Structures are given as structure tokens and as C-alpha cells.
Amino acid sequence: xxxxxxxxxxPRAQTEFTYERTVDAVVDPAADAHTAMQxxxxxxxxxxLDEEIWRHTYGCRAWMVLxxxxxxxxxxxxxxxxxxxxx
Amino acid sequence: xxxxxxxxxxxxxxxxxxKHWQPAWRDPEPRSSYDVIIIGGGGHGLATAYYLAKVHGIxxxxxxxxxxxGGGNTGRNTTLVRSNYRLPQLHNLFEFGLKLWxxxxxxxxxxxxxxxxxxxxxxxxxxxxxxLAERGDAMRCDGIDAELLSPKQIAKLEPLLDLSxxxxxxxxxxxxxWRAGTARHDAVAWxxxxxxxxxxxxxxxxxxxxxxxxxGNRITGVETTRxxxxxxxxxxxxxxxxxxxxxxxxxKLPIESQTLQALVTEGVKPMVQSVVMSQSLHCYISQSDxxxxxxxxxxxxxxxxxxxxxxxxxxxxxxxxxxxxxALSRLRMLRTWSGVTDMSFDGAPIxxxxxxxxLYLNGGWCYGGFKATPASGWTYAxxxxxxxxxxxxxxxxxxxxxxxxxxxxTAVGPMPNHR
Numbered sequence: 001x002x003x004x005x006x007x008x009x010x011p012r013a014q015t016e017f018t019y020e021r022t023v024d025a026v027v028d029p030a031a032d033a034h035t036a037m038q039x040x041x042x043x044x045x046x047x048x049l050d051e052e053i054w055r056h057t058y059g060c061r062a063w064m065v066l067x068x069x070x071x072x073x074x075x076x077x078x079x080x081x082x083x084x085x086x087x
Numbered sequence: 088x089x090x091x092x093x094x095x096x097x098x099x100x101x102x103x104x105x106k107h108w109q110p111a112w113r114d115p116e117p118r119s120s121y122d123v124i125i126i127g128g129g130g131h132g133l134a135t136a137y138y139l140a141k142v143h144g145i146x147x148x149x150x151x152x153x154x155x156x157g158g159g160n161t162g163r164n165t166t167l168v169r170s171n172y173r174l175p176q177l178h179n180l181f182e183f184g185l186k187l188w189x190x191x192x193x194x195x196x197x198x199x200x201x202x203x204x205x206x207x208x209x210x211x212x213x214x215x216x217x218x219l220a221e222r223g224d225a226m227r228c229d230g231i232d233a234e235l236l237s238p239k240q241i242a243k244l245e246p247l248l249d250l251s252x253x254x255x256x257x258x259x260x261x262x263x264x265w266r267a268g269t270a271r272h273d274a275v276a277w278x279x280x281x282x283x284x285x286x287x288x289x290x291x292x293x294x295x296x297x298x299x300x301x302x303g304n305r306i307t308g309v310e311t312t313r314x315x316x317x318x319x320x321x322x323x324x325x326x327x328x329x330x331x332x333x334x335x336x337x338x339k340l341p342i343e344s345q346t347l348q349a350l351v352t353e354g355v356k357p358m359v360q361s362v363v364m365s366q367s368l369h370c371y372i373s374q375s376d377x378x379x380x381x382x383x384x385x386x387x388x389x390x391x392x393x394x395x396x397x398x399x400x401x402x403x404x405x406x407x408x409x410x411x412x413x414a415l416s417r418l419r420m421l422r423t424w425s426g427v428t429d430m431s432f433d434g435a436p437i438x439x440x441x442x443x444x445x446l447y448l449n450g451g452w453c454y455g456g457f458k459a460t461p462a463s464g465w466t467y468a469x470x471x472x473x474x475x476x477x478x479x480x481x482x483x484x485x486x487x488x489x490x491x492x493x494x495x496x497t498a499v500g501p502m503p504n505h506r
Contacts, residue, residue, distance in 0.1 A: 014397070015397075015399050018388070018389075018504075019388060019389035019390070019504050020504075021502070021504075022390075034489075037488070037489050038339075040432075040501050041341045041432050041488040041489070041501050042339040042340060042341050042488075043330065043339065043340070043341070043342065043343050044330070044334070044339060045330035045331075045334075045340070045342060045343055045344055045390065046330075046334075047328075047331055047392045050390070052389075052390070054389075070344070070390050070391050070392050070393070071391075071392050071393055072393070073391065073393060
């Protein structure tokens with residue numbers, strides 16, 4: 001287990017967070033069927049850094065993007081997303 | 088041909104200090120080309136090689152393994168073998184495998200210690216029992232054994248389960264598959280390796296695939312740490328790292344890699360007779376032949392290749408196991424370990440051709456590949472020998488995700504982390 005620095009709450013235990021999907025797996029509403037299916041059903045799944053969407057589910061419930069290494073588990077960056085990030 | 092293992096050869100060996108033992112398989116240098124190259128020397132890859140040689144007569148086959156055979160998920164699972172799935176595509180595939188498990192030690196002349204001791208799913212409420220009855224009916228329609236047990240019958244088989252009404256998770260019944268059980272995981276890899284080697288298959292260890300040799304839209308071989316090896320057909324069989332190897336060919340798969348953990352306690356006298364599982368909770372308990380209680384639970388639910396898991400997940404599995412079988416709380420944990428699983432986007436495996444000619448894929452086994460070892464090998468061998476899917480693996484094509492024909496036993500959709 002490790003800590004995730006929530007942009008709103010500060011460092012919290014990873015168990016408070018849930019993983020959703022990678023950034024490239026977000027389906028663009030304007031995408032054609034093939035592109036949408038590719039986004040829904042395929043992943044680069046790299047053995048290294050990837051951009052992942054996580055949620056502070058058992059905390060402030062905000063969404064964020066983690067740049068996280070999938071072997072070392074080192075989190076290089078946490079970025080707030082959604083209306084909170086724009087405010 | 089090697090001398091078969093037998094009680095007689097063991098006795099004869101006793102008279103000359105057991106000096107007759109030989110390596111169970113050769114350690115050949117890779118040749119420049121093969122009819123079929125199998126990437127991955129786990130149970131599935133070795134079984135594929137064996138059935139290619141045995142059933143299809145194709146013996147010019149190489150199995151390339153980056154470390155040592157059976158050192159990946161074949162050596163990291165909880166050794167459960169069963170075919171009690173609800174969906175026909177799944178239970179027909181696993182049942183075909185279960186039949187092969189029952190004859191495997193004889194077939195391979197290698198004791199895989201298959202122990203059909205029965206595997207039960209517990210039901211904790213009316214909803215569970217309806218689901219279990221429906222699953223049992225679906226299995227019996229396809230000729231697979233399934234029997235509903237009352238709490239009284241369960242108490243006879245597993246007296247240490249907490250069957251009281253005050254239990255944290257009351258037990259209302261169970262669905263048991265008597266022909267299911269456990270096997271010795273390493274022996275499965277070694278047995279297939281020895282039998283495939285005897286038929287002429289080259290098992291090449293410490294040989295990592297680093298790239299593919301490509302001619303237009305056709306794969307004609309692989310680049311490895313031990314040089315270029317050409318192949319007529321190339322099969323990827325590296326579940327846990329399918330995305331990595333397929334990525335070398337430019338393919339993006341419906342797979343995300345996650346960690347799955349298991350643990351074992353100190354060895355004790357027999358206390359768990361069958362395999363006890365709860366899908367409503369998600370823990371599974373069995374006792375190894377050495378006496379250790381082997382337990383497992385959920386995957387870690389986020390992508391990782393680290394082969395080390397989050398302690399809270401193991402803690403959760405233990406808490407569940409202790410709540411249904413309180414006597415387990417007295418045992419000391421010996422060790423935990425984890426493996427990298429290919430979580431596919433419908434929970435079912437992928438066995439079949441890829442969009443690239445000459446390249447085939449066997450992966451996406453999620454947290455349940457060990458039990459499928461013989462069925463996976465059999466159907467993949469058929470696919471690699473003929474270029475077409477066997478009727479058992481035809482539903483498990485890579486295209487199914489794009490056509491909507493997914494095989495989603497748990498019905499959670501394209502979210503491997505919610506499975």
C-alpha cells in the first residue's frame with residue numbers, strides 16, 4: 001500500500017482510492033463506433049508509466065489523474081480534474 | 088524415448104543407488120527455424136506443445152521461455168481445478184479440460200497429484216441459493232456434475248465451517264462439484280515438458296522474445312535474446328504479460344494486468360476436506376497435500392506488474408476465510424505471494440488468431456487459468472495446427488469484444504477492475 005496525494009485532501013492511504021481506467025480509455029461522445037469500441041475495450045497496458053484516472057471514493061470523492069509506474073508503483077504526478085480543477 | 092517412470096524402475100533404482108535418473112527434458116540450443124514457435128513455457132504453452140506433437144503430429148516445435156518453465160503463474164496459483172461455470176461456452180471448455188485432468192497422470196506418465204476432492208460454492212442467502220441452483224442446472228444440462236448440498240450435508244463434509252445462524256455470513260447451502268479438486272501445479276508444467284520433449288519438442292529456457300520478424304502483415308519469426316528464430320506459425324502464450332508481448336507486434340489487447348495474491352499457512356493435520364469457496368464474499372480455501380491451508384481472494388483491482396500485492400487485500404481474504412471457518416484463526420501464515428494476471432474485458436480467455444497473419448494469441452485468463460491448462464493446450468494446439476479455432480475455443484476469439492459477443496460470467500461489462 002502507498003499514499004496518494006489527493007489534490008484536495010492531501011496525502012491519504014491508497015485504500016481510500018479506487019482505480020477507474022486509463023486516460024486514453026475515456027470515450028469521446030463524438031467518436032465513431034470503432035474508435036469508441038477501441039477506447040472501451042483495449043488498453044496499452046504498459047510495463048511502465050501510464051496516466052490513470054483514480055477517485056478518492058472513500059474521501060472527498062473527487063476524480064484525479066495519476067501518472068503512475070506499474071512496476072515500481074511510484075506516482076510521478078497527481079492532477080485534479082473535473083469542475084473542482086477549473087474553479 | 089526415455090524410460091517410463093514406474094514403481095518397477097523405482098525399485099530397480101533402489102538396488103543401484105537410484106543412479107538411473109536422467110534429466111526429464113533436454114536443454115537444446117535453438118535451431119534457426121521451426122514449424123511452430125510457442126512463446127511462453129508455462130503450463131499452457133507446454134501443454135500446447137505436447138498436444139501439437141501428440142494429436143497433430145507436429146513435432147518441429149519450440150517453446151521459448153524467458154526464465155524457467157512453470158516459473159510464472161503456473162507456479163503462483165492456488166491449484167484449483169473445476170468446471171462449475173454458469174455460461175455454456177465456459178463450462179464446456181473447462182469441462183473438456185477437467186476430463187483431461189482425470190487422465191493426466193497416466194497420459195503424461197508423470198504424477199500430477201490430481202486430487203478430485205470436490206469443490207463447493209457456499210450460498211449465504213436466498214439469492215445466492217437461487218443463483219447456485221441455476222448454475223447447477225446449467226451445468227447438468229451439459230452433462231457436468233453439480234449437486235446442491237443442505238447445511239446438514241455440508242456439516243458432514245466440512246465440520247469446521249461456522250454453520251450457526253449467528254454466523255457473520257450464515258451458510259444456507261452449497262453447490263458442489265465432486266469431480267473438481269486440486270493438483271500439483273509444478274508437476275503439471277514438468278509433466279507436459281517431459282512428455283513434449285520426448286516427442287521431439289525443443290524447450291528453450293532463458294530465451295526472451297524481444298521482437299517479431301515481420302513480412303508485410305505476416306509474422307515469420309521472433310527475435311530473441313538467443314538470436315533470430317523463424318517460425319511457420321507463432322503463438323503467444325504468456326498470460327500476465329500478453330499485452331507486453333502482443334505490443335511488440337503492435338497489437339493493443341482487451342487486457343489489463345493486475346496483481347492476484349494468495350497465501351498459505353503452516354502445515355496441519357487434515358482439517359479442510361474439499362475446496363471451499365464463496366463467490367459472494369470471494370475467498371477460497373483448500374488444504375495442500377503438505378497440510379498447509381491455501382487461501383486466496385480478490386485481485387488488487389488496479390493495474391500492476393509488480394508481483395507484490397497490497398496487504399489489505401490479503402487481510403480481507405483472511406478475514407472472510409476466518410469468518411466462515413473460525414478454526415483457521417489459530418493458524419500461522421507461512422507466506423504470501425502474488426502473480427500478474429491478464430484481466431480480460433469480459434472475464435473470459437482469448438484463444439485464437441490475431442489480425443496479424445501467422446500470429447496467434449492465448450491469454451486473458453484472468454484469475455482462473457490453471458484449471459484450464461489441458462483444455463487451453465488442446466484447443467490452442469488445434470488452432471496453431473490448422474489455423475482455425477476448435478469448436479471449444481471458437482467463442483473465445485479476439486474479435487468478440489468488437490462484435491459484442493462477450494462472454495461475461497459476472498456481467499460487469501468492460502471493467503476488469505470491477506470483476
